Amino acid sequence: xxxxQRLAVLAVSPIFEQNGAVQVATAVEATxxxxxxxxxxxxxxxxxxxAPQEIVSVATNGAALKNSYKITVSEAGxxxxxxxxxxxxxxxxxxxxxxxxxxxxxxxxxDRLRFYAPEVGDRWNTTAVYWLxxxxxxxxxxxxxxxxxxxxxxxxx
Numbered sequence: 080x081x082x083x084q085r086l087a088v089l090a091v092s093p094i095f096e097q098n099g100a101v102q103v104a105t106a107v108e109a110t111x112x113x114x115x116x117x118x119x120x121x122x123x124x125x126x127x128x129x130a131p132q133e134i135v136s137v138a139t140n141g142a143a144l145k146n147s148y149k150i151t152v153s154e155a156g157x158x159x160x161x162x163x164x165x166x167x168x169x170x171x172x173x174x175x176x177x178x179x180x181x182x183x184x185x186x187x188x189x190d191r192l193r194f195y196a197p198e199v200g201d202r203w204n205t206t207a208v209y210w211l212x213x214x215x216x217x218x219x220x221x222x223x224x225x226x227x228x229x230x231x232x233x234x235x236x
Contacts (some may be wrong), residue, residue, distance in 0.1 A: 175217025
């Protein structure tokens, strides 16, 4: 409350994507039914000191602006994504998976890809977002090079 008035703060990001390009809104107008607009002088009188202002630069998620798919993960562990679920992928050698801007190793298995999500969510989110970018080659999981020592049909001891 400020001087006995209940106060709600609405935060709006002026940065948005439109037609594949990042845009910045220079003006925003909003109407909240039943709300009473508080005069800036009333708000200023309620604060004893002004918070220092700083310029914040946020990096653009380049993967979101490319030919890519957003993969949302809700549980940690091995993840599998069918290529048919993401529009059918024909060039599996040109796939790159990223999480928070870092490459994530994938394994291509015929009609699907597999990757490991070590943790999911954070303080504010219950999911993790991965970006699969087409037309870029990325990290791959190492494949074991050991050959089996038993003949087919025999058990290992």
